[in-house]
Amino acid sequence: MTEYNPKLATWFRNEPNSEAGINNIQVPGQAQNIVWQTRHREPSRYEEALVEHLEAVFATGVVELDDLVAALNARGSRTEAAALWSTDSFQAEMARLGY
Structure with a gap:
């Protein structure tokens, strides 16, 4: 199990990301369920x-x-x-x- 959402780490900036969502269309039943959706890294x-x-x-x-x-x-x-x-x-x- 992944301990954080690796996609958030690239979006964790003060300015909007122009790439957010690109190549992230989810096919019903085939999307990966990331338990820690809102973590951009593991807690220290x-x-x-x-x-x-x-x-x-x-x-x-x-x-x-x-x-x-x-x-x-x-x-x-x-x-x-x-x-x-x-x-x-x-x-x-x-x-x-x-x-």
Whole structure:
């Protein structure tokens, strides 16, 4: 199974791609089902670890941003630059990652 959509990687630019869709007509019943349609690459180890921490924190019932940030820091989760989380850095990271 492919862990990301390889066609998205070539389309992941700030300007429109003039080739998007060319040679991509899908014949019913013959189209490849890509499980990760919206990924342009595999997640990094940092991203996977962040998801694990977020799932664990949300499982405890935390729903407020300040509490979430405090819980991430308490669990030892850090930013990609190894800094403690703040509400601003968390929101910026979620915007960067597209969540």
